[in-house]
Amino acid sequence: MKTWVFAGICALALSLVLGGQPRPEHHLQFNSLPARWDEALPLGNGWLGALVWQKGSSLRLSLDRADLWDDRPMPDIDQLTYSWVAKQVANRSYSQVQEIGDAPYERHPAPTKLPGAALEFALEGLGTVTEARLDIGTGVATVAFSGGARFASFVHASRQAGYFQWPPLPQGVTPALIPPNYHTGAAGKTGNSVEGQGLERLGYAQGAVERTAKSIRYTQPTWNGTSYQALVEWTEADGRLTGAWTIANNRKAAVPGWNWDGALAEHKAWWVRFWAQSSVALPDPLLERQYYLELYKLGSIARTNTPAITLQAIWTADNGNLPPWKGDFHHDLNTQLSYWPAYSGNRLAEAHSFIHWMWDCREEFRRFTEWYFQSPGINVPGVSTISGKPMGGWIQYAMSPTASAWLAQHFYWQWKYSMDRSFLRRRAYPWIRETAVYLEAITQPGPDGKRRLPISSSPEYHNNSLEAWFTNTTNYDLSLMKFAFRAAEETAAALEKKEEALHWKTIGAQLPDYDANATGLTVAPGQDLDESHRHHAHLMAIHPLVLLNPGKEPDQTWIDNSLAHLDKMGTRQWTGYSFSWSACLYARAGMGDAAAADLKKFASNFVSKNSFHLNGDQQGGQYSSLTYRPFTLEGNLAFAQGIHEMLIQSHEGYVEVFPAIPGDWRQVSFQQLRAEGAFLVSATKENGVPTEVAIRAEQDGLLRIKLPFRTWVERGFSRESARTAPGNILEIQLKKGQEIGFANGYE
Numbered sequence: 048m049k050t051w052v053f054a055g056i057c058a059l060a061l062s063l064v065l066g067g068q069p070r071p072e073h074h075l076q077f078n079s080l081p082a083r084w085d086e087a088l089p090l091g092n093g094w095l096g097a098l099v100w101q102k103g104s105s106l107r108l109s110l111d112r113a114d115l116w117d118d119r120p121m122p123d124i125d126q127l128t129y130s131w132v133a134k135q136v137a138n139r140s141y142s143q144v145q146e147i148g149d150a151p152y153e154r155h156p157a158p159t160k161l162p163g164a165a166l167e168f169a170l171e172g173l174g175t176v177t178e179a180r181l182d183i184g185t186g187v188a189t190v191a192f193s194g195g196a197r198f199a200s201f202v203h204a205s206r207q208a209g210y211f212q213w214p215p216l217p218q219g220v221t222p223a224l225i226p227p228n229y230h231t232g233a234a235g236k237t238g239n240s241v242e243g244q245g246l247e248r249l250g251y252a253q254g255a256v257e258r259t260a261k262s263i264r265y266t267q268p269t270w271n272g273t274s275y276q277a278l279v280e281w282t283e284a285d286g287r288l289t290g291a292w293t294i295a296n297n298r299k300a301a302v303p304g305w306n307w308d309g310a311l312a313e314h315k316a317w318w319v320r321f322w323a324q325s326s327v328a329l330p331d332p333l334l335e336r337q338y339y340l341e342l343y344k345l346g347s348i349a350r351t352n353t354p355a356i357t358l359q360a361i362w363t364a365d366n367g368n369l370p371p372w373k374g375d376f377h378h379d380l381n382t383q384l385s386y387w388p389a390y391s392g393n394r395l396a397e398a399h400s401f402i403h404w405m406w407d408c409r410e411e412f413r414r415f416t417e418w419y420f421q422s423p424g425i426n427v428p429g430v431s432t433i434s435g436k437p438m439g440g441w442i443q444y445a446m447s448p449t450a451s452a453w454l455a456q457h458f459y460w461q462w463k464y465s466m467d468r469s470f471l472r473r474r475a476y477p478w479i480r481e482t483a484v485y486l487e488a489i490t491q492p493g494p495d496g497k498r499r500l501p502i503s504s505s506p507e508y509h510n511n512s513l514e515a516w517f518t519n520t521t522n523y524d525l526s527l528m529k530f531a532f533r534a535a536e537e538t539a540a541a542l543e544k545k546e547e548a549l550h551w552k553t554i555g556a557q558l559p560d561y562d563a564n565a566t567g568l569t570v571a572p573g574q575d576l577d578e579s580h581r582h583h584a585h586l587m588a589i590h591p592l593v594l595l596n597p598g599k600e601p602d603q604t605w606i607d608n609s610l611a612h613l614d615k616m617g618t619r620q621w622t623g624y625s626f627s628w629s630a631c632l633y634a635r636a637g638m639g640d641a642a643a644a645d646l647k648k649f650a651s652n653f654v655s656k657n658s659f660h661l662n663g664d665q666q667g668g669q670y671s672s673l674t675y676r677p678f679t680l681e682g683n684l685a686f687a688q689g690i691h692e693m694l695i696q697s698h699e700g701y702v703e704v705f706p707a708i709p710g711d712w713r714q715v716s717f718q719q720l721r722a723e724g725a726f727l728v729s730a731t732k733e734n735g736v737p738t739e740v741a742i743r744a745e746q747d748g749l750l751r752i753k754l755p756f757r758t759w760v761e762r763g764f765s766r767e768s769a770r771t772a773p774g775n776i777l778e779i780q781l782k783k784g785q786e787i788g789f790a791n792g793y794e
Contacts, residue, residue, distance in 0.1 A: 067322045067323045067324070067325065067326035067718065068184045068319070068322045068323075069183050069184045069322065069339045069343070072332065072336060073183060073184075073335070073336050073339040073340065074180060074181060074182050074183055074184070075088055075180065075181040075183070075340070075657055075658070076178065076179070076180045076181075077178070077179045077180075077656070078176070078177065078178060078179075079101075079175075079176050079179065080099075080100055080101035080106065080176050080179045080190060081099075081100040081101065081179065081656065081657060082100065082101055082102075083100065083655075084098055084100055084109055084364060084365040084366060085364070085655050085657075085659055085661065085676065085678045086100065086655045086656045086657050086659075087099055087100035087109065087657060088100070088179060088180075088181040088188040088657065089181070089344070089347060089362055089657065089659075090181075090186060090188055090200065090201060090202040090209065090347065091202050091347035091348055091360070091361045091362070092202050092203060092204050092205065092206075092207075092347065092350065093113065093347070093348055093349050093350030093353035093361070093400065094112060094113050094114075094207050094350065094353055094361070095110070095111065095112055095113075095202050095207055095208070095209055095293065095294060095361060096110075096111040096112075096113075096202065096347070096348070096360065096361025096362050096363075097109060097110055097111070097200065097202055097209050098111075098362055098365060099179070099181075099188045099190070099200060101170070101176075102165075102167070104169065104170050104171060105167040105168060105169055105170060105223075106167065106168045106170055106190065106198060107165050107166070107167050107225075107365075108165060108166040108167075108200065108209070108211070108292075109162070109163075109165050109362075109363075109365035110163040110164050110165060110166060110209070110277060110292060110294060111162060111163045111294070111361045111362060111363045112163050112275070112294040112295075112296060112361065113353055113354045113357075113360065113361050114296050114354055114433060115160065115161040115162070115163055115275055115294070115296060115363075116158065116159070116160055116161060116432060116433045116434075117157040117158055117159050117161055117249060117269055117270045118158050118270070118432050118433055118434050118436070119157050119158050119270045119271065120158070120436055121151055121152070121155065121158060121436070121437065121438050121439050122151055122155060123147055123151060124147070124148065124151065124437050124438075124439050125418060126147055127144070127147055127148050127419060127442070127446070128418070128419055128420075128421060129419055129420045129421070129446070129448065129489070129501070129502075130421065130501070132144050132148075132442065132446075132502070133501045133502045136502050136513065136516045136518075139513060141512075141513040141516075144442055145442070145511065148439050148440075148442035148445065148446070149439060149440060149441055149442055149445075149511060151439055152240060152373075152430075152438060152439045152440045152445075153239060153240055156244050156248040156249050156369060157249055157270065157373075158373070158375075158432045158436070158438055159249075159369050159370070159373035159374065159375070160357060160359070160363055160369075160370055160373060160374025160375065160433075161227075161269065161275075161363070162227050162246070162363040162364065162365055162370075163227070163275070163277055163294045163363075164224055164225060164226055164227060164265055164267075164277040164294070165224070165225040165227075165365060166211070166222055166223070166224060166225070166279060166292060167222075167223045167225055168198070168213075168220055168221070168222060168223070169219070169220065169223075170192075171219075172194070172217065172218070172219065173192040173193075173194050173196045173217055173220075174192045174193030174194030174195075174196075175192065175193045176190060176191070176192055176193075177191045177192065177193050178190070178191040179191075181657075183339060183340060183343035184318060184319075184322060185201070185314070185315045185318050186201050186202070186204065186314065186315075186318050186343070186346075186347065187199060187200070187201045187311075187314075187315075188200050188201065192217075194217070195215070196213065196215070196217040196220075197213070197214055197215075198211065198212070198213055199211065199212050199214070200212075201311065201314055202347075203310055203313070203314050204313070204314045204317035204318060204321075204346075205313065205314075205317055206303050206305075206310070206313075207293055207303070208291050208292065208293045208302050208303050208305065208310075209291065209292045209293070210289075210290070210291050210305070210307060210310055210311070211289070211290050211291075211292075212287060212288065212289045212290070212307055213287060213288040213289075214286075214287045215286045215287060216283060216286055216287050216288045220288060221281075221288070222263065222279050222281055222290055223263075224256065224263040224265050224277060224279050226253075226254050226256065226265050226267065226277075227246055227267075227367075228245075228246055228247060228367050229246050229247060229249060229251040229253070229254065229267065230247055230251055230252060230253040230254075240369075240371070240372050240373060241371050241372065241675070241677050242368070242371075243364060243366070243368030243369045243370060243371060244368060244369050245367060245368055245369075246367060246368065246369060248369075249269075249270075251267065251268060251269060251270075252268050254266055254267035254268065261280060261281055261282060262278065262279065262280040262281070263278070263279050264276060264277070264278045264300065265277045265278075273296075273297055274297060275294060275295060275296045275297065276294065276295050276298075276299060276300035277292065277293075277294045277300065278292060278293055278294075278295075278300035278301070278302060279291070279292040280292075280302050289307045291303075291305055291310075318346070321346045321394075322342075324392075324393045324394060324719060325392055325393040325394075325717070325718060325719040325720050325721070326717065326718045326719070327690060327694060327715075327716070327717040327718075327720075328714070328715065328716045328717070329690070329712070329715055330711075330712050330713060330714050330715060331643065331647075331712070333647060333650050333651065334643065334646055334647065334650060334690065337646075337649075337650040337654070337658060337686060338686070338687055338690045340658040340683075341388065341658075341683050341684055341686050341687040342388070342392065342394075342687055344658075344680065344683055344684065345388065345389060345392075345394060345397055345684060345687070346394075346397070347361070348360040348361055348362075348680070349386075349389070349397035349398070349400045349401075350396075350397070350400055351396050351397075351399045351400060351403060352400070352403055353400045353403075353404075354400070354404050354433055355376060355382055355400060355401045355404035355405070356382060356385040356386070356400070356401070356680060356684075357374050357375060357376055357381075357382075357433075358370065358371065358372055358374050358375060358377060358381055358679045358680065358681075359371070359374050359678055359679060359680060360680055362659075362678070364678070371677035371678065371679065372677070372679075373438070375430055375431065375432065375438055376430065376431045376432070376433070377429070377430055378427055378428070378429045378430070378431065378447075378450045378453065378454060379429050379430075379444040379447060379450070379506040379507070379582070379584075380506065380582065380624070380628075380681060381679060381680075381681040382401065382454075382681075383453055383454070383456070383457070383591075383681075384624060384627070384628070384681035384682070384684060384685040384688075385680055385681045385684045385685075386398050386401050386457060386684070387591065387631075387684060387685050387687070387688035388684055388685075388687035388688040388690075388691055390460045390461075390464045390721060391464070391688070391691040391692075391695060391697075391720050391721050391722070392687065392688075392691060392720065392721070393719050393720060393721040393727065395461060395464060395465055395721075398457065398460075398461060399461065401457050402457065402458060402461055402474060405427070405454060405457075405458075405478070406474060406478070408427075408431075408434060408435030409425060409435075409478075409481075411434055411435035411436060412425050412426065412427050412428075412435050412451070413425055413481075415427070415428055415435070415436075415437055416485055419437070419446060420448065420485070420488075420489055422485050422488040422489050423484055423485065423488055424481045424482060424483070424484035424485025424486070424487075424488060425451050425478065425481040425482055425484075425485055426448065426449075426450060426451040426482070426485050427450040427451045427454055428445065428446060428450070429444045429445045429446060429447040429450045430444070430445040441507070441510065441511040441515075442511075443504035443506075443511070443515045443516060444504065444506045444507065447504065447506070447524075448489060448500055448503070448524065449486075449523070449524045449527040449528060449531075451478075451481075451482045451485065451531075452482055452486065452527035452528060452530060452531040453527055454478075454482075455478055455479045455482045455530075455531055455534060456530065456534070456591065456592065458474060458475040458478045458479055459475060459479060459534045459538070461474075461475065462475040462538070463723040463724070464721050464722075464723055464725065465725055465745070465746075466724060466725040466745070466746040466748060467746075468541075471538060471541060471542065472542060475538055476535075476538040476539065476541075476542055476544075479531065479534050479535050479538050480535055480538075480539070480547070482531050482535075483531050483532055483535035483551055483554070486528050486531055486532070487554050489501075490528070490558075492557055496557060497557060497558065497559040498528075498554070498557045498558050498559075499519065499520045499559065500520050500524055502516045502517065502518060503516070503517045503518075503519065503520045503521045503523075503524045503525075503571065504516055504517065504521060504523075504524070505517075505521040505522070505523040505524075505570045505571060505582075505584045505585055506523065506582045506584045507580070507581065507582045507584075508570055508574075508580060508582070508584070508585075517570075517571040517572075517574065519562075519571055519572040519573065520559070520571070521570060521571040521584070521585070522561055522562055522568050522569060522570065522571065522584075522585045522586075522587070522588065523570075523584035523585055523587055525558060525559065525561065525562075526561070526587040526588040526592050526594060527587065527592070528555075528558055529555060529558055529588070529592075529594055530592045530594060532551050532552075532554050532555030532558070533551075533555055533594075535547075535548075535551035535555075536548045536549075536551040536552045536555065539551060561588060561605070563601075563605050563608075563609075565608060566608060566609070566612040567605050567606070567607070567608035567609025567610070567611070567612050567613075568585050568586055568588065568589075568605055568609045569585065570584075570585045575612075576612060576613070576616055577616075578616060578620065579616045579617045579618060579619045579620040579621065580616070580620055580621075581620055581621050581622045581624075581625045581673075582625070583613070583625065583628050583629065583632065585609075586609055586613070586632055589606055589609065589632055589635055589636070590628075590631045590632050590635045590692075591631070593635065593698040593699070596699055597635070597636055597637060606635075606636050607636075610632060610633065610636055610638070610641075613629065613632075618648075618670050618671055619671060619672045620671065620672065620673065621670070621671050621673070622653070622662045622663065622671065622673055622682070623649055623652075623653030623654070623660045623661065623662050623663075623682035624660065624662075624679075624681050624682035624685055626645040626646070626648050626649040626653065626670075626682075627645075627646070627649055627681075627682050627683075627685035627686040627688070627689055628685055629645045630642040630643070630645040630646045630649075630686070630689030630692070630693075631685065631688055631689050631692045633645065633707070634689060634692035634693045634696075634706070634707040635692060635696070635698075635707075636707075637706055637707050638707060639693055639707035639708045639709040639710070639712070640709045640710060642689060642692070642693055642707055642709075643693070643709045643712075645689075646686060646689050646690070648670050649682065649686055650686070651666070652664050652665055652666045652669055652670055652671075653665065653671075653682065654683075655676075655678070658683065659678045659680075659683070660678065660679060660680060660681070660682035660683045660686075661675075661676040661677065661678055662675060662676065662677050662678075662679060662682070663675040663676055663677075691720060692706075692707065693705075693706070693707045693708060693709075694706075694708075694715070694717050694720060694730075695717065695720045695722060695728055695730075697722035697723040697724065697726075698723070700723075700751060701751035701752060701753050701774075701776050702722045702723075702724075702726060702728060702742075702750070702751065702752040702753065703752075703753045703755075704728065704730040704737065704740055704752075704753075704755055705730065705732055705737060705755055708732065712732075712735075713732075713733075713734055713735045714732065714733060714734070715731075715732045716729075716730065716731040716732065717729060717730060719743075724746075724748050724749075724750065725744065725745040725746040725748065726742050726743070726744055726745070726748075726750060726781075727742065727743040727745065728740065728741070728742050729741040729742075730755075736756075736791065737755035737756055737791060738790065738791050739788065739789070739790055739791070740752070740754070740755070740788065740789045741786065741787070741788040741789075742781075742786070742787050742788070743784070743785070743786045744781035744782065744783055744784065744785045744786075745783065745784075746783050747781070747782055747783050748780075748781060749778060749779070749780050749781075750777075750778070750779045750780075750781050750787075751772070751776050751777070751778050752776065752777050752779075753774060753775055753776050753777075754775055754776075754777055754789060756789075756791040756792065757775075757792070758791075758792030758793070759789045759790060759791060759792045760789070760790045760791075760792055761787070761788070761789055762787060762788040762789075762790075763785065763786050763787035763788060764779055764781075764785075764787045768780070
């Protein structure tokens, strides 16, 4: 047996501080300024965002704030009810539903996310740009010019302010604050919701601009007496121009007290702590770089107390139009996928922004549930405003009967990855319970004793047609209901609510089995997946709900057949997020090569030069017939989770490291990824062989880990205190703060 020294594990804290930071090859670096807003250098802190790019002959910072919204109610949407829609489906008179529920989304420009303003600096006389760079390790963008001028900017990680500096100050350079084109007197563009309609269609009065020698304040009235302000202030001293900006919603804007050096030091310290939370090292440079760019986005767009991540978060389109799909809250995958990497990526604080927003909106969600579904409990509009009001759209998904069940998974995960009993009692179980109450109320046992929905759909399958509704419950809706009742049972039991746990178990057992055949999981009974389709809704039970387990029959057969059929149908109608999600599906099945292949397709074909997910295939349709470029974030962040699923899984009550590593990945490691049970895990694979695993317990609990080697050397516990369960799973009771490690024994 090899004698092994636990030097790597003992030096874990130091290695994280040094090795967790992104490397130079991970940064964004160009020899010119990007010339489009969706190729810009992105900065942000969850509340405020900026895009650094060149518009015409000016350096432009597109400024944004997360809660800038026109939150007016969608007209006539409250005329709909689920039972009325079901009657129209039965009568095949669906056009009436479309006229009330769908047409207004295209007809009316609001409700919608709003852009803020822009800062511009004239570039005449500065020479050419020699470098435009975003250091994702520090969140600082810099631009260098051939004439010697330099520009630097950052959005402070914890203050609601952005900063900029010109060192040295070029002659004649001064900030200009550019209001959005909300009011031109023209009728406004009438394009569709993907292209975006002209901002002037909102009907706002022109905002007022107030200037002093060293400041500009812009006040924009919006809807129903609301307004926002953008403010920029600057000084000139020691040959430098230094300034700061902020945006305030429904209050007077004020830049926090600041100086450049102090603000920059605080800002950089935050990012050092962010990157130190976890790290990965991959042998594929394309995937590793994209991974770090995705985590940078997460750190830029989420804080504990911010609104949830919308389609574009704090990087609203700066093209004179409303953002694609109005920048709204899409809950048929967009918000959910955006938080996937936060849990195993050991960034629960960032994930809490989703919980925070949903909890704050719960009264609005209850009202929606009461009038649309005529039911107690909580469901959530599949497309909503910042305050949780329904926006309509394709009504099958915009008012899906199972949206709150998918959102409940994030409450469940926040508990499972933290094991915070206070959170379980105050937030997780109350949300999950209200979801289960609602689902029990809208499903009634049929003659066979099985509960089904009156009408059901599978997101975006058959788009917005009558045929998109099924009278038999789809596997999408069914798997979400199965998850919700199972989660209600588990969380009730964890709180020792035995009667409630038994009740939810009983109700869950009344759901029918999944519909499956030789193609694997179907879309719905009588409907196979018969075309290439972007939304893998019918496979929810495989991932992310992980209700089906590889190695267990009939689950294994269903998984194998489903993924084989998915491959057979091809990717011609996929968007970028489809590849990120399919990578998670393949990784869940232990198919590392297939997972890595789809992540490479995403990173090479479906992103802008700045790594933004542009939905369509940007290489002329190599993998998909969809070649458009609306920017949304969910594909980016789901990509990062695809990497996590390859490196670590803990879905079945035990931790497994390297569950889906490609055959040619000889060197791979990760530090402090998080597993269910509140365990932080680090592991290394060298020359294709797992060598080290280290675990730190954040709470008291039973660690169950499937070791990746047959013989091993232990540290931090006695072998006699552990037991081996079937499947080479080691069980060890750990105390909070306890650190243990394993090394390959090399027989």
